[in-house]
Amino acid sequence: MSHVQESTSSDSTQEKQFFNAQRQxxxxxxxxxxxxxxxxxxxxxxxxxxxxxxxxxxxxxxxFRKSRNITSEHEEECQYETNVYEMMILFxxxxxxxxxxxxxxxxxxxxxxxxxxxxxxxxxxxxxNTQLTxxxxxxxKKCCVREPAFSDSLRKIFDYSEDxxxxxxxxxxxxxxxxxxxxxxxELIIKHGLVDEYTFEQLVLPLxxxxxxxxxxxxxxxxPRFQKDxxxxxxxxxxxxxxxxxxxxxxxxxxxMVKINLNRFHGKSLTTFIQKFFNGIAKQCHxxxxxxxxxxxxxxxxxxxxxxxxxxxxxxxxxxxxxxxFEHTKNTLKQSPIDTVFYYFGLLWDSGFVERRxxxxxxxxxxNIPTNTHQLPYGIGQFYRNPDPKLTAEVERLLALRxxxxxxxxxxxxxxxxxxxxxxxxxxxxxxELEELCRELDTVEEGTYIGYDSxxxxxxxxDSSISRMATIQLFFNEKVxxxxxxxxxxxxxxxxxxxxxxxxxxxxxKLTVIGFDMKNDMEALFTxxxxxxxxRQEDVKxxxxxxxxxxxxxxxxxxxLSLTKKSCRLITLVEELLNLTMDKTEQTGNxxxxxxxxxxxxxASLDAVIVLDLFRKIFEIVKQYEKxxxxxxxxxxxxxxxxxxxxKVKKETKVLTASxxxxxxxxxxxxxxxxxxxxxxxxLKIIVDTMVLGTxxxxxxxxxxxxxxxxxxxxxxxxxxxxxxANEQRSIVTxxxxxxxxxxxxxxxxxxxxxxxxxxxxxxxxxTDFLDQFNLDIRKEDGLKRK
Numbered sequence: 118m119s120h121v122q123e124s125t126s127s128d129s130t131q132e133k134q135f136f137n138a139q140r141q142x143x144x145x146x147x148x149x150x151x152x153x154x155x156x157x158x159x160x161x162x163x164x165x166x167x168x169x170x171x172x173x174x175x176x177x178x179x180x181f182r183k184s185r186n187i188t189s190e191h192e193e194e195c196q197y198e199t200n201v202y203e204m205m206i207l208f209x210x211x212x213x214x215x216x217x218x219x220x221x222x223x224x225x226x227x228x229x230x231x232x233x234x235x236x237x238x239x240x241x242x243x244x245x246n247t248q249l250t251x252x253x254x255x256x257x258k259k260c261c262v263r264e265p266a267f268s269d270s271l272r273k274i275f276d277y278s279e280d281x282x283x284x285x286x287x288x289x290x291x292x293x294x295x296x297x298x299x300x301x302x303x304e305l306i307i308k309h310g311l312v313d314e315y316t317f318e319q320l321v322l323p324l325x326x327x328x329x330x331x332x333x334x335x336x337x338x339x340x341p342r343f344q345k346d347x348x349x350x351x352x353x354x355x356x357x358x359x360x361x362x363x364x365x366x367x368x369x370x371x372x373x374m375v376k377i378n379l380n381r382f383h384g385k386s387l388t389t390f391i392q393k394f395f396n397g398i399a400k401q402c403h404x405x406x407x408x409x410x411x412x413x414x415x416x417x418x419x420x421x422x423x424x425x426x427x428x429x430x431x432x433x434x435x436x437x438x439x440x441x442x443f444e445h446t447k448n449t450l451k452q453s454p455i456d457t458v459f460y461y462f463g464l465l466w467d468s469g470f471v472e473r474r475x476x477x478x479x480x481x482x483x484x485n486i487p488t489n490t491h492q493l494p495y496g497i498g499q500f501y502r503n504p505d506p507k508l509t510a511e512v513e514r515l516l517a518l519r520x521x522x523x524x525x526x527x528x529x530x531x532x533x534x535x536x537x538x539x540x541x542x543x544x545x546x547x548x549x550e551l552e553e554l555c556r557e558l559d560t561v562e563e564g565t566y567i568g569y570d571s572x573x574x575x576x577x578x579x580d581s582s583i584s585r586m587a588t589i590q591l592f593f594n595e596k597v598x599x600x601x602x603x604x605x606x607x608x609x610x611x612x613x614x615x616x617x618x619x620x621x622x623x624x625x626x627k628l629t630v631i632g633f634d635m636k637n638d639m640e641a642l643f644t645x646x647x648x649x650x651x652x653r654q655e656d657v658k659x660x661x662x663x664x665x666x667x668x669x670x671x672x673x674x675x676x677x678l679s680l681t682k683k684s685c686r687l688i689t690l691v692e693e694l695l696n697l698t699m700d701k702t703e704q705t706g707n708x709x710x711x712x713x714x715x716x717x718x719x720x721a722s723l724d725a726v727i728v729l730d731l732f733r734k735i736f737e738i739v740k741q742y743e744k745x746x747x748x749x750x751x752x753x754x755x756x757x758x759x760x761x762x763x764x765k766v767k768k769e770t771k772v773l774t775a776s777x778x779x780x781x782x783x784x785x786x787x788x789x790x791x792x793x794x795x796x797x798x799x800x801l802k803i804i805v806d807t808m809v810l811g812t813x814x815x816x817x818x819x820x821x822x823x824x825x826x827x828x829x830x831x832x833x834x835x836x837x838x839x840x841x842x843a844n845e846q847r848s849i850v851t852x853x854x855x856x857x858x859x860x861x862x863x864x865x866x867x868x869x870x871x872x873x874x875x876x877x878x879x880x881x882x883x884x885t886d887f888l889d890q891f892n893l894d895i896r897k898e899d900g901l902k903r904k
Contacts, residue, residue, distance in 0.1 A: 139198065147204070147211045150176055155213040158223065166226055173230040180204045181240070184248060201244060202253045202275075205231055206260050209267075221266060228270035249275070258285040265308055297374060299323040303332050312339050317346035326369055328377040334398055344404045348411040351391050354382045355414035391415050400644075413454065420453040423575070424461045430705065432473055437705060440714075443519050444707045445575070450484060455492070458484070463494035467833040469859050471508070474500075478512045483519075526712040533597055533722050542597045542722045546604040548614050554591075554598050558621040561593060561628050568592035568729030569632040569660070572721050573641050574603070574709040585644045587708035590725035591622070597722040602645070603711060612647035619648050623657045631732045633687050633724075635662040658756055663690075663732050666755040670739065673751070677742055678735065691727055694734050699727065772811075773818045773884070773901055782897050784881070785819075788888040795892050798899075804835055806851035806860075809872060812883045813850065818901045819893075822847075836864055850887065 157168045183199040212227065214220035235241045254275060261271045261282050268282060286309065293302035303324060306312055312320075321343055324333045337344050354362050362382050369375050381390050391412060399406050408416045427445050430437035450458055458480075465477035477497060481488065488501040500508070533540035545551050561567075572588045589600040600618075619642075622630065632638050639657065643649045667685050670677055682689050688699045703720035739748055773781055798820035805813030807829055817823040824847060826832040838845050848868045851857050852875050861869060870890060872883055888895075 143199075143204075143207075147208055150208060151211040151213055154223065158213060158219060169223065169226055170230050170233075173227055174234050176208070177201065177205070177231060177234045181238075200248050200250070200253060202248055203256065205274075206253070206256050209260060209264065224264070224267060225270065228267055228274065232270070232274060245276075255285075258282060259289065262286045262289055262305065262309075294319075297323070297327075299327055300329045300332055303329075303336065307335065307339065312336060313342075317343055317350065321347060322350070323374060326366075326374045326377060337398065337404070338402055341405050344399075344406050345411055348391075348394075348406060351382075351387065351394070352412040352414045354387055355391075355412075355418050359383055388415060388418055417454045417457045420449055420457045421460050423449050424453075424457070425464060428461075428464065428473070432470070432476075438702060439519075441703075441706055444710055445705075446480070447483075448575075448707055448710060450480065458486075459492050459494065462497060464830060466494050466496050467830045469833055469863055470855075475508055475511045475515065478508060479515045479519075482512055482516060527715055527718060531715065531718055531722075533719060533726050535719075540592070540595060540597055540722070540726055542599055542718060544718070545598055545600045547608060548605075548610045551600065551605065551610065551614055551618055554600070555617050555621040557594070557598075558591075558625065558628070561625075563627050565593055565628040566729055566732070567622075567628050567630050568725040568727075569630045569635075569638065570721065570724040570728060571638050571641060572708040575707060584646065585641045588713075588721055589642070590721050592722070592725040592729055593628075597725055599718060599722055601713070603709060615645060615647040616651055619652060623652075623659060625659060628659065630660040631663060631729050632660060633663050633728045633731075635660055635665070661732065661752060661755045662757070663728055663735070663755075665757060666732070666735065666751065669751055669754050670735070673746070674742075677746070678738060687724075687728070687731070691731055694738075695727070695730060697727075699723075772880075773815050778900050779897070781901075782895070785885065785888060785895055786897075788885040789892045790890060791892055793890075793892040795894050797894050801891065801893065802847040803850050803870070804832070804847040806849065806856070807832060808852050808854075808856075809850055809875060809883070811880060812872065812875075812887065815880065815884050816887060819895060820899060820902050821893075836860065836867070839864065839867065 153172060154169065157165060157172060160168060180199050180201045184201055209215070209224060209227070212220055212224050215224055235244065254277070257271055257275045258277065258281065261268050262285055264271075272279070272282065286305070290302050290305055293299070293305070299320075303320060306315065306320065321333060321336055324336070337347060354365075363379065366375060366379055366382075380386050395406070395408060398404070408419070424446060427437065427442055427449070431439070431442040450461065462477045462481065465473040468474075478500070480486075481493070481497070486493070491498075493501075531542040532538050533542060543550075545554050568591065570590045571586060572590075573585045574587045584602065584606060586602040588602060591598045591600070622628075639654050643652075643654055664685050664687075667678065667690060671680070678694070680690075680693055682693065688701060691697050691699050700720070703717050706714075706717050706720075708717070739746060739751070799822060802822045803813075803816070804824040804826070805816075807826060810825055813823045813825045817825070824835060826835060835845070836849070839847065848870050849860065849864070850870045850872065851860065852872055857869070857871070861867075870887065872886055875883060878886075
């Protein structure tokens with residue numbers, strides 16, 4: 118390097134150091150001034166503005182002197198180059214609490230003081246000619262764009278037009294987008310009221326990909342159009358394969374825009390995310406969105422999920438009565454898109470069980486679906502081309518059974534305890550009856566306890582925009598009142614009547630409402646629009662949540678209640694403390710369907726009675742410990758919707774990767790049957806039943822060729838292919854069950870591997886049980902196949 122090059126490099130470094138030193142001194146001055154202003158802001162309000170004006174004048178005078186290299190006898194020589202305009206613009210950003218109302222007022226006073234100072238000193242022309250540089254003008258325009266509330270004052274000071282500001286604003290936003298400063302650009306767009314000028318793809322999508330959730334929520338609150346576009350965006354991924362979803366985001370990844378985990382747009386994570394949106398911000402902020410209208414694919418998915426659940430409850434677990442199953446499935450199918458209806462037919466038919474195939478044929482008959490439509494699943498189409506008389510007869514029998522007795526409204530007097538004729542039930546189904554209930558609530562004696570429970574409409578049949586409340590049950594004065602919210606909505610009782618009912622119940626100082634899981638009850642109650650619009654959940658204080666009360670007691674001293682089970686479920690507490698067994702058969706009933714059945718009415722009413730009996734029993738027990746327990750304090754803490762958070766227990770990892778391969782190898786290598794031919798893991802081809810998917814994943818890690826079906830339907834399709842194609846043969850890993858018997862009957866030539874007692878064994882035991890049936894050549898050097 119030459120002497121000239123070394124000298125140039127040295128000069129450049131010195132200039133940089135000098136610039137940084139000047140900059141630090143300048144910002145120290147601004148910081149010191151901000152502290153002075155902050156102290157004045159604490160002074161008496163009457164004197165504050167004048168004190169600030171005088172202080173600001175001192176700042177401006179000081180900067181003006183330094184800009185002319187003049188210092189007073191009390192000032193040190195200025196160590197940095199001073200520009201009055203620049204110091205004024207920089208100080209705006211240093212004003213304390215400038216985003217709050219007080220700070221905004223001070224900023225406005227500061228700008229007014231600057232204009233007054235220029236006028237009083239008569240230096241306007243001199244300042245403009247000597248210190249108003251292009252750089253300073255650009256900085257002031259930027260300040261004007263960032264602080265639109267002070268635009269008028271800044272324009273007067275710097276003498277530029279509104280068009281100048283608009284041009285600067287456009288350039289700043291464009292530059293921010295180009296530099297991927299989407300949050301900053303969005304904040305400017307919101308400040309200037311420009312949200313409607315941008316599309317979802319331009320503004321909201323980049324923020325989603327950058328994980329700027331807070332500003333996304335702000336934009337959704339401002340724009341109903343964005344609310345719908347956001348849901349359309351999410352709904353577009355429902356039911357799509359991982360490959361399709363990932364391909365959408367590929368271009369954004371290539372631009373470096375994706376900062377989030379894209380798993381949230383896949384499968385169950387996505388549908389859970391959409392559910393949280395509807396139950397969270399959409400509900401809290403009263404968005405004009407509707408599941409059926411704005412998320413048709415999600416709506417179809419939820420209907421399909423519900424149908425699958427009812428099928429499992431009815432035919433696999435056998436815990437749902439046919440009457441309840443028919444009621445739920447009928448209402449769901451009638452509200453489902455046709456693709457979901459045919460999906461359910463396929464689910465039933467492809468199971469291979471005769472009972473479920475009859476069920477599929479029943480619904481086709483009941484819903485008047487044309488039997489020659491090409492949309493029917495292949496197997497059902499085949500059946501109609503060559504019907505089985507036995508199945509057809511069973512369908513007719515089921516049709517007669519389910520439709521022969523129309524449900525009629527209950528007119529007899531019902532009792533919670535019918536034998537003893539105790540606790541009569543009054544159904545409230547019109548405005549007059551609700552008004553009479555309010556009068557009874559208003560006239561109760563001081564200190565009355567009221568048992569409270571409610572039933573909700575099925576979530577998958579209820580849009581987030583309408584009330585979820587089906588019935589409210591109240592027990593007091595040895596009577597139960599069942600408020601039929603579904604009927605009251607249909608007859609459209611006045612908003613004033615709903616408000617009166619809420620006030621009589623939850624604003625009364627004479628009574629205390631006793632419920633079990635009050636958080637869920639209250640959330641449902643506040644979906645009733647007149648209640649939601651006029652009241653707040655946090656203002657409700659005259660209640661006790663029994664579940665919360667038990668949790669607090671157990672946390673304080675578990676020996677007080679001496680519960681043998683840790684569960685805080687109502688059914689468990691009633692069994693332990695009241696020695697009663699509750700029949701929860703009706704819990705899964707369709708509470709939206711009318712008329713209500715007798716069993717439903719009695720079941721719902723009983724919960725309101727039981728919760729009060731349970732509270733009285735707990736209170737009686739706690740009274741025995743009143744010397745050591747502050748009962749009133751515990752009851753106060755029970756007046757909260759927040760449940761005690763349980764410490765999260767880390768789930769046991771159930772895969773072979775949980776331990777080092779060397780350790781696993783030593784366990785697995787001894788599990789083999791030496792009487793069988795030696796095989797490499799990759800030579801073994803198997804397909805696993807849906808009940809042993811976890812075992813299948815572990816066997817795949819060992820290098821075994823495992824086909825893992827997504828669901829029972831895919832399993833059936835593969836087994837059908839095994840009958841047709843010789844090269845598709847695999848051993849079938851399953852468990853002893855009715856499902857196995859059906860598969861064996863339909864696939865007599867298939868080779869089955871049965872894993873015994875799967876629900877009582879550890880995951881590793883299931884792997885070794887499988888290996889015991891083969892002579893697999895598992896080698897240490899192979900390791901695990903982590904694909």
